[in-house]
Amino acid sequence: MTPRRARAARRHRTVLRREAVLATVPVTLAALLAAAAPATAGTIGSAGAGDPYFPLSGNGGYHVSHYGLTLRYDPAGRHLDGTAVLTARATQRLTRFDLDLMGLEVTGVTVDRTAAAHRRDGQELVVTPNRALQKGQEFRITVTYRGTPKPVTDPDGSPDGWIPTDDGAFVAGQPQGAMTWFPANNHPLDKSSYDFTITVPKGRTAVANGLLVGQHTANGRTTFQWRQSEPMAAYLATATVGKFDVERYTTRDGIQVYNAVDPREASAAAAVLKKLPSVLEWESKLFGPYPFRAAGSIVDRAPNVGYALETQSRPVYDSAPDLSTLVHESAHQWFGDSVALTTWKDIWLNEGFANYTEWLYSEQHGGDSAQKTFDALYARPASDDLWQYPPGDPGSGANLFGTSVYDRGAMALHELRKAVGDPAFFRILRAWAAAHQGGHGTTAQFTSLAERESGKNLDTLFHTWLFQRGKPNRA
Ligand code: ARG
Ligand code: ZN
Numbered sequence: 150m151t152p153r154r155a156r157a158a159r160r161h162r163t164v165l166r167r168e169a170v171l172a173t174v175p176v177t178l179a180a181l182l183a184a185a186a187p188a189t190a191g192t193i194g195s196a197g198a199g200d201p202y203f204p205l206s207g208n209g210g211y212h213v214s215h216y217g218l219t220l221r222y223d224p225a226g227r228h229l230d231g232t233a234v235l236t237a238r239a240t241q242r243l244t245r246f247d248l249d250l251m252g253l254e255v256t257g258v259t260v261d262r263t264a265a266a267h268r269r270d271g272q273e274l275v276v277t278p279n280r281a282l283q284k285g286q287e288f289r290i291t292v293t294y295r296g297t298p299k300p301v302t303d304p305d306g307s308p309d310g311w312i313p314t315d316d317g318a319f320v321a322g323q324p325q326g327a328m329t330w331f332p333a334n335n336h337p338l339d340k341s342s343y344d345f346t347i348t349v350p351k352g353r354t355a356v357a358n359g360l361l362v363g364q365h366t367a368n369g370r371t372t373f374q375w376r377q378s379e380p381m382a383a384y385l386a387t388a389t390v391g392k393f394d395v396e397r398y399t400t401r402d403g404i405q406v407y408n409a410v411d412p413r414e415a416s417a418a419a420a421v422l423k424k425l426p427s428v429l430e431w432e433s434k435l436f437g438p439y440p441f442r443a444a445g446s447i448v449d450r451a452p453n454v455g456y457a458l459e460t461q462s463r464p465v466y467d468s469a470p471d472l473s474t475l476v477h478e479s480a481h482q483w484f485g486d487s488v489a490l491t492t493w494k495d496i497w498l499n500e501g502f503a504n505y506t507e508w509l510y511s512e513q514h515g516g517d518s519a520q521k522t523f524d525a526l527y528a529r530p531a532s533d534d535l536w537q538y539p540p541g542d543p544g545s546g547a548n549l550f551g552t553s554v555y556d557r558g559a560m561a562l563h564e565l566r567k568a569v570g571d572p573a574f575f576r577i578l579r580a581w582a583a584a585h586q587g588g589h590g591t592t593a594q595f596t597s598l599a600e601r602e603s604g605k606n607l608d609t610l611f612h613t614w615l616f617q618r619g620k621p622n623r624a
Pocket of ligand 2: 391477499503
């Protein structure tokens with residue numbers, strides 16, 4: 150809805166038409182995980198997590214419980230030195246496994262402190278440990294690397310990953326870019342806790358996710374230590390670097406806020422940033438308690454980016470956000486971050502929900518009603534981009550951030566609200582956030598939860614609004 154996201158949406162030139170699939174059959178998470186990590190030849194971890202839109206994203210054969218990332222960045226030379234220590238557990242016997250890493254030079258890999266053979270193959274870093282890992286075994290991977298990180302260009306044309314700015318780097322990784330700055334099991338199926346230790350020249354600030362647990366300056370450099378203790382998908386990690394004004398406080402609910410603002414954006418951002426506590430409080434009333442200990446905002450000046458991202462606990466903005474963008478990225482903390490995707494195809498569970506939250510915010514703060522927003526969208530002709538593909542089946546990675554996912558996804562929720570009534574609708578949103586907090590959710594799980602909570606058969610409604618091709622008829 151905001152120009153920033155609309156710009157991203159307008160980049161979509163290719164629209165793949167595909168048969169809509171009615172996916173309201175309940176699927177267990179175990180079955181999904183099994184499907185996502187296909188059994189591969191014997192003891193070799195697969196090169197991807199099984200996502201049809203990004204077949205090489207993520208890897209099979211193990212889960213990462215923790216990333217310890219030690220980074221040093223030199224903005225002038227655009228040089229990154231990194232050491233990544235991953236704590237993982239094998240989900241099968243493994244003689245070989247992959248990490249995702251794009252660009253950069255790998256200078257060493259160890260598994261449980263023993264040097265491991267490794268080679269590069271496109272975005273795969275292929276690791277052969279000295280001794281096979283047993284199914285269920287916990288192990289530690291250390292990767293040292295260096296070089297000039299370069300963003301990846303997404304199928305929609307957007308830059309994604311480590312994006313240099315004039316004073317540092319804007320770091321956002323949806324859907325693929327995490328692998329441009331650290332070796333990762335780069336798919337939202339795998340959630341992990343993170344520790345970041347980031348060293349930058351004195352005068353620059355490095356902002357990551359979670360709580361600031363240490364900061365010290367020596368020899369002209371400052372090191373920032375950040376801890377994200379709640380599980381996080383790799384794409385939601387950030388390590389944004391720049392010259393920032395920093396503001397810290399604790400909200401009435403005990404959430405620790407850290408705002409980092411490019412001074413050139415400060416006056417434009419001030420009024421909106423002041424509303425963060427009241428926005429989080431309002432969303433907590435609607436969705437249940439805010440899911441993280443830390444919050445905040447990173448307001449950068451990154452004119453070549455064209456979007457904001459809901460980086461966990463602390464969204465990153467490419468310029469001073471307007472209020473509805475702040476509301477949107479805050480809503481993602483529940484929908485997308487705490488409750489994560491198992492497959493990119495379900496992206497409407499993130500964007501439809503965050504967009505609908507903007508409509509609700511407007512409705513409850515003296516602006517247009519959600520019905521009015523719905524009606525204005527519904528008035529668009531059948532030829533409009535809005536109806537080019539259904540939000541529950543966008544068809545390809547190029548369509549993830551298009552108007553159907555955002556706007557028709559929100560329209561689907563509005564139709565649900567009208568069908569079940571406000572009390573059941575808000576009960577459904579809270580139950581969804583609570584039942585999947587810190588974990589994952591699928592479209593099929595959402596639709597069956599909505600039916601359970603409302604006691605209504607909603608097959609036709611969800612089929613019409615999420616999966617049917619073309620402009621739906623009014624109910
Ligand atoms: N999820 C972001 C939002 O809240 C948009 C990210 C767009 N990313 C991209 N690679 N086009 O709207
Ligand atoms: Zn969004």
